[in-house]
Amino acid sequence: MAGRCVRLSLRDVDALITALMLPLMLMLVFIYFFGGAIDTGTRYVNYVVPGILVLCAAFGAAGTAVRVSEDMKGGIVDRFRAMDIGGTSLLAGHVAASALRNLCATALVLGVGLLIGFRPSATLAGWLAAACVLLLFVTAVSWLSAAVGLLAKTPEAASGFTFVMMFLPYPSSAFVRVDTMPTWLHGFAEHQPVTPLIETLRGLLHDQPVGSAPWVALAWCSGLLAVAMVLSGVLFRARTS
Template sequence: MSDALRFSVTAPVAHSLTMAGRGIRLSRRNLDAVITSMLLPVMLMLVFVYFFGGAINTGTEYVTYVVPGVLLLCAGFGSATTAVGVSEDMKGGIIDRFRSLDIGGIPILAGHVVASAARNLVSTALVLGVAFLIGFRPSTTVPGALAAAGILLAFIVAVSWLSAVVGLLVRSPEAAGGFTFFMMFLPYPSSAFVPVDTMPSWLHGFADHQPVTPVIESLRGLLLGFPVGSTPWVALAWCAGTLTVALGLSGALFRARTA
């Protein structure tokens, strides 16, 4: 392999890792947002378990039922903050400096996505730690746990990249922040907190066929040792489709915004 070809292959990866390091350093400087993204899912889990759990019949301990949904809520909320970071970069003029260093759009956005995944790993560990303290006991195998982690990571990457698209579309970080509220709402009309069959019949179609439900059902089945059938493949198909569309849109939007 020639030096020029080797550079063309390795440079985007090196740039992406550099941008990821930058994103993590920026997170350390914005501790209030990081703490909020970590504590909010924990607080919601405690509210649902101790305030509402006694009135909700899921056929099992409610903490056992709700934890997979909270993990997804945590992942969605944390990933959605990528939109704010991308929007701040686009508004602040730092992109011109990166382009002068021959750093392309995909590495810049990939850096935000990798940093988002790193933040989400910490948030997920915190949620699981608190869940264990309040009675969550998974019944899984090592392959099942690894499969659940893989699906959750695929969801984080897909939503993070979709958030990057939102950050490129809007004109202010404040508007980008609105995407986090959408991602917080999406798990509610799903099987995250109550079984779908307890919802009004007119809501069943959406709740059963939106992307969050198969991801949650996959996590729940893999962590608790329930049969999952083809559900994990459906979840991965949603994640792959979302990621594919987001990659295409982000590349086109970045070129349009920086032309």
């Protein structure tokens, strides 16, 4: 199932290019257009790259919703069920392919970030911890996207979830410090899922204290993953019964 989903991704060249290039373009826009006007107390490229990595992961993982919806609409699920292939295998294949796509996109963003001045000082343990946290986030969002794809009636409707996930890093600490935002926005920006994730990645990649941020990020990701997997199973049975 994972191999099938990877082959489908490679055939959808337009979507693949968008998933790879959009985070890169956003990173370049923020660094070169706005970076000189934003004071974060450090070089802006070092501040913004962890946020871009999370935005890249969220946008890429959210595309799973469209691919699951296409499967449900195209009738291939009925053929799989006739071969005694369960919903868990089908959805897990989409999630595994999402993780692989995000690995490529993250490596590309990180590589370009290094070329334009991103200078992390993480230890090997810090790199491994950052990779594990980001992978957990991708897995959680991919399963949540699978649930959205099962809930949506058409792939076009499912695609709206990608815009929701792409917007979520903006009211967070991804691009500017939360304390520079309007007061009424502080509560949401500080307590939404991606803020502790970004702070965790930023601290790990720059070998700085991270406080309680990793535990909060892990709690968010684990909770989302558990809810999304249960919800996906319920929705798949409802759609195929």
